[in-house]
Amino acid sequence: MNGRHSLAAAHVGVAVAAFAVASAMGVLQALSIADIPFPHRSESLYYLAVTAHGVLMALVFTTFFIMGLGYALSQESLGRITGRGLAWIAFALGLGGSAAAAVTILRGQSSVLYTFYPPMQAHPLFYIGATLLIVASWIWGGVMIASYLSWRREHPGVPVPLSIHGMLATIILWYLATAGLAVEVLGMLIPWSLGLVTKIDPLLARSFFWWFGHPLVYFWLMPAYVLWYTVLPRVAGGKLFSDSLARMVFILFVLLSVPVGFHHQFADPGISSNWKLVHTVTTYAVLYPSFVTAFTIIASLEVAGRMKGARGLFDWIGRLPWGDPFFAAVALAMIAFTFGGFGGAINAAYAMNSMVHNTAWIMGHFHVTLGTTVALTFMGATYWLLPRMLGRELRLMTLARIQPYLWFAGIALFSISYHIAGLRGLPRRVYSASLTGEYGAAWHGLTRLAAVGAVILFLSALSYVVVVAATWIGGKRIPAPAFEFAVALRPPTAPGVWDRFGLWTVLAVLLVAVSYGYPLLHLFAYTRYGSPAFQPF
Amino acid sequence: MNVELYERIWMWAAGGLLLLFLGAIFLTAGLQAIQPPSHIETVDPTALTTHPEFGTPAVKTRADGSVVVSVVAQMFSFSPDPIEVPANRPVTFRLTSADVIHGFEVVGTNANAMAIPGYVSQFTVTFKEPGEYLIGCNEYCGTMHHNMVGKLIVKKESP
Numbered sequence: 001m002n003g004r005h006s007l008a009a010a011h012v013g014v015a016v017a018a019f020a021v022a023s024a025m026g027v028l029q030a031l032s033i034a035d036i037p038f039p040h041r042s043e044s045l046y047y048l049a050v051t052a053h054g055v056l057m058a059l060v061f062t063t064f065f066i067m068g069l070g071y072a073l074s075q076e077s078l079g080r081i082t083g084r085g086l087a088w089i090a091f092a093l094g095l096g097g098s099a100a101a102a103v104t105i106l107r108g109q110s111s112v113l114y115t116f117y118p119p120m121q122a123h124p125l126f127y128i129g130a131t132l133l134i135v136a137s138w139i140w141g142g143v144m145i146a147s148y149l150s151w152r153r154e155h156p157g158v159p160v161p162l163s164i165h166g167m168l169a170t171i172i173l174w175y176l177a178t179a180g181l182a183v184e185v186l187g188m189l190i191p192w193s194l195g196l197v198t199k200i201d202p203l204l205a206r207s208f209f210w211w212f213g214h215p216l217v218y219f220w221l222m223p224a225y226v227l228w229y230t231v232l233p234r235v236a237g238g239k240l241f242s243d244s245l246a247r248m249v250f251i252l253f254v255l256l257s258v259p260v261g262f263h264h265q266f267a268d269p270g271i272s273s274n275w276k277l278v279h280t281v282t283t284y285a286v287l288y289p290s291f292v293t294a295f296t297i298i299a300s301l302e303v304a305g306r307m308k309g310a311r312g313l314f315d316w317i318g319r320l321p322w323g324d325p326f327f328a329a330v331a332l333a334m335i336a337f338t339f340g341g342f343g344g345a346i347n348a349a350y351a352m353n354s355m356v357h358n359t360a361w362i363m364g365h366f367h368v369t370l371g372t373t374v375a376l377t378f379m380g381a382t383y384w385l386l387p388r389m390l391g392r393e394l395r396l397m398t399l400a401r402i403q404p405y406l407w408f409a410g411i412a413l414f415s416i417s418y419h420i421a422g423l424r425g426l427p428r429r430v431y432s433a434s435l436t437g438e439y440g441a442a443w444h445g446l447t448r449l450a451a452v453g454a455v456i457l458f459l460s461a462l463s464y465v466v467v468v469a470a471t472w473i474g475g476k477r478i479p480a481p482a483f484e485f486a487v488a489l490r491p492p493t494a495p496g497v498w499d500r501f502g503l504w505t506v507l508a509v510l511l512v513a514v515s516y517g518y519p520l521l522h523l524f525a526y527t528r529y530g531s532p533a534f535q536p537f
Numbered sequence: 538m539n540v541e542l543y544e545r546i547w548m549w550a551a552g553g554l555l556l557l558f559l560g561a562i563f564l565t566a567g568l569q570a571i572q573p574p575s576h577i578e579t580v581d582p583t584a585l586t587t588h589p590e591f592g593t594p595a596v597k598t599r600a601d602g603s604v605v606v607s608v609v610a611q612m613f614s615f616s617p618d619p620i621e622v623p624a625n626r627p628v629t630f631r632l633t634s635a636d637v638i639h640g641f642e643v644v645g646t647n648a649n650a651m652a653i654p655g656y657v658s659q660f661t662v663t664f665k666e667p668g669e670y671l672i673g674c675n676e677y678c679g680t681m682h683h684n685m686v687g688k689l690i691v692k693k694e695s696p
Contacts, residue, residue, distance in 0.1 A: 203655065269656040273572040277562075299541075528579055
């Protein structure tokens with residue numbers, strides 16, 4: 001292992017391991033919903049698998065990958081990681097915490113899904129383990145900020161590299177988001193699971209969860225955007241179309257991605273419709289930076305095609321390196337996001353939301369967004385990172401080339417089927433689409449198509465894990481290639497308004513305080529009774 | 538900030554599209570009162586059996602002819618079950634949970650709300666098509682979550 005990148009590589013390694021286990025859990029669910037028999041199929045295994053899949057994918061795979069990517073970028077773009085010792089302690093905390101939570105899940109003691117809504121109660125170690133992972137990510141954020149400040153002292157008046165700008169924005173957003181989670185888990189769930197308090201308010205806990213739960217998706221998406229803006233144009237052989245708009249995009253996410261959580265609670269009592277409307281406005285506003293991204297990235301790719309000599313309107317598309325696993329993965333991830341983004345706009349409109357809320361549509365939706373836009377970008381990025389981190393050549397190149405296309409085919413079948421099944425009313429998270437045994441007819445054709453998609457996805461996931469493992473163990477040793485980042489058509493010469501992190505952080509905190517402060521405090525005006533714990537699994 | 542002309546056009550167009558989306562939501566919210574279920578009312582989830590309304594959840598007709606249905610969701614059923622309501626009349630559902638969080642989704646309609654212990658969800662729906670509807674729980678509530686179904690019977694209004 002290349003010593004400079006051992007921290008990054010360790011984090012990516014944990015991410016891939018979590019991904020492998022989670023993928024197996026995923027395919028089991030799709031088979032179960034479609035009533036396709038397999039050994040040991042049972043209700044408890046199904047709900048255990050939903051929990052393990054959600055926690056390992058949404059929390060462990062993503063967080064570890066993003067931490068690893070952050071360290072790699074800090075090392076390369078800033079030339080340093082300030083606080084390596086602390087970073088390794090954080091790694092151990094995060095790994096230990098994730099393992100503890102995973103053990104309680106796999107033992108069937110915490111089948112509460114990754115949303116862990118009380119009054120359903122998991123094993124205390126589930127909450128404590130998850131907390132340790134979050135604490136690890138807080139330390140990671142601190143190390144990243146310390147590295148930036150150390151670099152800044154040596155480089156006054158120079159604009160921060162775009163990749164670091166994006167990561168710093170991600171970290172600010174993450175601190176804002178996890179503040180809500182900390183209140184829920186430290187203030188409510190852990191004392192309650194240890195028996196220190198007997199009752200809990202499910203609605204308050206749920207609101208704090210979604211304070212965290214929606215910006216969580218931008219915590220995943222922003223590092224993917226960092227890769228789209230700073231690596232993709234270079235791999236494609238072109239230049240970044242607009243550096244300043246990229247910075248604007250990252251700052252808009254800091255401002256707008258937290259005060260939106262009520263769009264997950266449109267169907268909840270206890271929150272007034274006017275506050276739901278406020279969060280609707282911010283939810284649509286946060287689509288805006290993604291629209292801008294679509295233009296900038298596609299324009300950058302067109303620049304790449306034209307630099308290679310393309311003429312006419314569309315020739316440049318064919319000149320792009322579709323055989324490069326990083327490029328193919330990211331390009332397909334972006335195509336998926338056009339569908340995912342418009343699906344999100346539908347979910348955010350509450351009249352339409354009530355047709356799809358908590359149906360299979362939602363499963364279809366977040367598998368094109370998180371499950372493809374983010375996950376496929378991270379898979380492609382792994383192919384880009386491994387040779388640079390490890391000093392080893394990618395092995396099984398053909399498999400790596402096919403893998404993103406396989407994923408795209410799988411997700412198309414999977415997500416389109418579940419979107420339609422959801423429109424036809426199939427409730428979410430059911431062991432069997434026939435429910436009690438009598439209701440399968442309307443949905444089974446679709447759930448079986450989705451199961452075929454899931455099997456293809458699993459094969460693709462397996463290919464990814466095999467390529468990573470083979471490269472790690474037996475990849476030919478080569479001098480590590482340089483981390484080459486895209487150059488902007490008009491590189492910035494001085495830090496601009498979008499580099500003023502202090503200002504934007506203050507504004508973001510104010511927006512969160514306004515959009516959550518009143519509606520949550522308002523709840524305290526009512527007699528709230530609280531609920532005792534239940535463990536129906 | 539120097540932004541290319543085409544990109545500027547795109548940015549204005551994207552902004553316009555979002556305003557259009559939001560305009561549609563604001564207009565229908567303001568003019569047609571299309572709102573998500575957002576009632577605020579609390580209830581003691583550990584004392585539902587002795588509660589005047591939720592102790593005996595049932596369908597009741599008010600003096601003005603509108604219908605109120607009180608529903609308790611619990612692991613793993615809804616009461617009352619089946620629920621019988623008339624077609625083409627506003628039906629107000631009042632919904633709560635006796636244990637964990639449940640969902641209440643009348644399949645094929647836009648009646649879809651969460652049942653959260655300690656709170657009362659309230660929303661009004663008019664069913665136009667008489668017939669039998671499946672009510673499904675769409676929030677994970679335990680090992681037999683998928684078995685938690687109920688029946689809604691919409692009866693043709695007697696003339």
